[in-house]
Amino acid sequence: MALYSEKVMDHFRNPRNVGVIENADGVGEVGNAKCGDIMKIYLKIDGDVVTDVKFETFGCGSAIASSSMATEMIKGQPVSRLLELTNKAVVEALDGLPAHKLHCSVLAEEAVKSALKDYYDRHGIEYDPKLLPDVSCDACHV
């Protein structure tokens, strides 16, 4: 299907980092089954580095591809870099998404940040709440 770029299809067909991390250091889940997509990200953090990351996604092709790409982008990165992840960067890494699918990349960004927030909260690490606001389902307006 020409709806998606080769990159999107590659990450959809061969998603990277699918699964669960037992005893994860941070877990974030965003989206709503009513809207048709939910993403869950698990982080394993050692020192200041994201040593492992896994995801589970209920959603369309671009939702799965966006999650997969986002996990690739943060794996092995310093924790502080996660704050810099944007949906735009995910879209660019995927060689673009159709306009009505952009919310999938937003969900991916939000899932990562939600997992990061969970990590900070659990470990009593202070952060600027403006950088990690509570996620609402703004993208889908249901």
Added chain:
Amino acid sequence: MIYADNAATTRMSRTAIDAMLPYLEEEYGNPSSLHTIGQRANEALTAARETVADCLGALPGEIYFTSGGSEADNQAIRSAARIGKARGKTHIISTAFEHHAVLHTLKQLSAEGFDVTLLDVGPEGMVTPEQVDAAIREDTCLVTIMYANNEIGSIQPIPEIAAVCKARKVIFHTDAVQAAAHIPINVKEQNIDMLSLSGHKFHGPKGVGVLYCRRGLQLYSLIEGGAQEKNKRAGTENIAGIVSLAAAMKEACDHMEENIAKVTALRDRLIAGLSQIPHSVLNGHPTKRLPGNVNFCFEGIEGESMLLLLDDKGICASSGSACTSGSLDPSHVLLAIGRPHEIAHGSLRLSLCEWNTDQEVDAMLEAVPEVVRYLRNMSPVWRDLQSGKSQFILK
């Protein structure tokens, strides 16, 4: 490739293609022209009209060629509304799960002051004649109910509903785009006043359809500019398309009984096999459904990803998921039969025709459970259902 999206469109038959070719090549005349080649085109038009009329149990003069089912729906509904309005009747009855060609036209009429009642279709996607009878008012000018639903395939009790409308003296229109040339329809015996159909749903070409309008019922044109179709549809006739539609329709009607038997057997085997998938449900009526329609919801997964994976396996299917509709809401049809949003997102429609084979059904019965399993394994929704953190909706 396994093509299982025949409700979206069909591959043209050899008969339909062969019928069309002469009118693209040597017989290119305009039926309105007086010269020989024009008149030959006119004769072909007349013959096509007779063929279509025969297939529907109508008179040739009651057949109007249009650009397709959507135009026919628009024209039928607009005409009945105009007739009604002239008599002070501005109430229209339809159902919640019509095609958008009907629903959007009704929405516009609603904005123009019409009062529209959309009947519930129940969990199996069926409307009853009693519901229609109860909904008809003094000021009802039109009842428009589809013959069979395009997504879930449920076949409505059209003869009974039409009989109610006749008794109550209300115009009855049916969108028969999915039903025509697939199941027996006789507009006279079934008291149908207006009916829409489309050529490409039965191996005919795209861009051509039919509006049947009972003699004596006033039709108003949507397109002005010429005397074609008895002044009801301006524009030089799509002769190649019309001739081809008629040929496809005749072929389908001539073989209807055997096609129904063959396709129903394929359908029922597919339904029986897919029903084995846990936490799934068949959408639509178990028996009163189009011969080729199979529609399931699978809990815990989303439809578009199913379609993409099936496409990778060479299977063409369709879904009522929001992601495939380009909107945020899943199919209005699945919502109308009471499926919750999260279940409706996980729908899959496989629509068969007489060219599908037993081997293809086998292949689909292998591929679909595999895809469902794969997607469930990466779904956080499925994990929560499995762990008991949330409750299954589907058994």
